[in-house]
Amino acid sequence: MQKLRNSLQNFNFSHIYIEKSAKHHPNTEKILTHFKNAIRIEIDHYKDVFNRGHQSFTLQKQSPKLILATKKDNLIYKGAEVCEDFGNKYFYYTSSMMNCIYDCEYCYLQGMYPSANIVIFVNLEDILTEVERLLKKHPVYLCISYDTDLLAFEGIISFVASWFEFASQHSDLTIELRTKSANFNAIKHIAPLENVILAWTLSPAKVINAYEAKTPSFTARLHNIGEAIEAGWRVRLCFDPLLYVKDWQEQYKQCINQTFETLSPEKIYDVSIGVFRVSRDYLKKIQKERIHSVLLAYPFECNDGVCTYSERHTKQLIDFVYQRVCRYVRPDKIYR
Ligand code: SF4
Numbered sequence: 001m002q003k004l005r006n007s008l009q010n011f012n013f014s015h016i017y018i019e020k021s022a023k024h025h026p027n028t029e030k031i032l033t034h035f036k037n038a039i040r041i042e043i044d045h046y047k048d049v050f051n052r053g054h055q056s057f058t059l060q061k062q063s064p065k066l067i068l069a070t071k072k073d074n075l076i077y078k079g080a081e082v083c084e085d086f087g088n089k090y091f092y093y094t095s096s097m098m099n100c101i102y103d104c105e106y107c108y109l110q111g112m113y114p115s116a117n118i119v120i121f122v123n124l125e126d127i128l129t130e131v132e133r134l135l136k137k138h139p140v141y142l143c144i145s146y147d148t149d150l151l152a153f154e155g156i157i158s159f160v161a162s163w164f165e166f167a168s169q170h171s172d173l174t175i176e177l178r179t180k181s182a183n184f185n186a187i188k189h190i191a192p193l194e195n196v197i198l199a200w201t202l203s204p205a206k207v208i209n210a211y212e213a214k215t216p217s218f219t220a221r222l223h224n225i226g227e228a229i230e231a232g233w234r235v236r237l238c239f240d241p242l243l244y245v246k247d248w249q250e251q252y253k254q255c256i257n258q259t260f261e262t263l264s265p266e267k268i269y270d271v272s273i274g275v276f277r278v279s280r281d282y283l284k285k286i287q288k289e290r291i292h293s294v295l296l297a298y299p300f301e302c303n304d305g306v307c308t309y310s311e312r313h314t315k316q317l318i319d320f321v322y323q324r325v326c327r328y329v330r331p332d333k334i335y336r
Helices: 002-011 026-032 057-060 123-135 151-157 161-167 205-210 218-231 249-263 279-287 313-324
Strands: 015-019 041-042 066-069 091-093 118-121 140-143 173-180 196-201 234-242 270-275 278-279 299-302 304-309
Touching: 015 196, 026 066, 026 151, 057 066, 066 249, 091 173, 123 140, 123 161, 151 161, 151 173, 161 173, 196 218, 205 249, 218 234, 218 249, 234 313, 249 313, 270 313
Parallel strands: 015 041, 015 066, 066 118, 091 140, 140 173, 173 196, 196 234, 234 270
Antiparallel strands: 278 304, 299 304
C-alpha cells in the first residue's frame, strides 16, 4: 500500500481531464476526492486528448495525467491469440482502464497506445451489463486486468471489489485479475471466491530492478501472494514474459526456487509460462520510444505479425523454466 501511495504521489496527476459524459458519474466524484489539488479540464471525448498526434509515451510516463471517460463501445473483447486461454473456450478480456502506473521497459502498451496518460472508464456498470448479456449465451472466462494493473489502482477506484461482487452473483463467470502489485491489502476484506483467479506476474529480482520500473519488489509480491493463498484465494503464478537477459538461467533458477520455497506449491492453482512476444507494429513503436534499450535491441523474429525471440532461445527459456517449475508443481497445472 505504501508503494502504491508513493507511486501515486510521484505521478500526482496534476491535471485531470473529464469527459462531459463522465462528469456526473458517481465514480468520477469518488475518484476526484483523491486528487483535490488537480487542475480539472472538461473535454468532449477522451480521444481528443488521448489520441492527439506527436505525443511521447516515454516523456508522458514521467508525469502522466488522468482522463475520466465513459466507454461507449468495445466493452468486451475476444481474447487475443498471443494470450493463454487456460483451456477456456469462451475467453474474453475487458479494459475498464487504459495504461498502467508501472513502467516496464518491455510493456506492449507503449506500442499500443498513443499516450501514456491513464484513462479510467467510470461506467463500469455498462461493462457488467455486457458481461451479463454474454452469460445468457454461454459461460465466460474474463480477464479484467489486461492493458493496466487494476489492483494497483484499487485504493482509488475499487473496481476490483465491484468485479468480485459481480462474480459472486454469476457462477458461470470466471475472472482472472492479473497484477504485479503488492496491494492485496486493498481486497483483503473480501471473502475468496471459487470463480476468481488472482494471477501474479513474477520475474527475477534483477529483472524487476532493471526492467520493471516502479513495480513492487520480488519479495513484496511473494509476500502478497502468500497472504492471498492463506486467505483461500485461487492463485496463478505467471512467469511471463520470460526475458532473454544475461545470466538468465541463474536468474530464473533463483526466482523459481525462492518462489516455491516461500509459497506452498500444492496451494498454487496453476502456473503460466511464456516468453516476451509482441505484435510487429507495437515492437517498432516501442523500439523507437526506447532507443537505448538493450533488451529491445534483440534481433526478434516475426511470424504472422508477432515478434519474439528466435525459436532456439524461446525453446531454451521455456524448457528451462518449465523443468524447474515441474520440480514443485504437477505438469498438468503448468501452461506454456
Ligand atoms: S505492469 Fe504490465 S501493464 Fe503495467 S507497465 Fe508493466 S507490463 Fe505494462
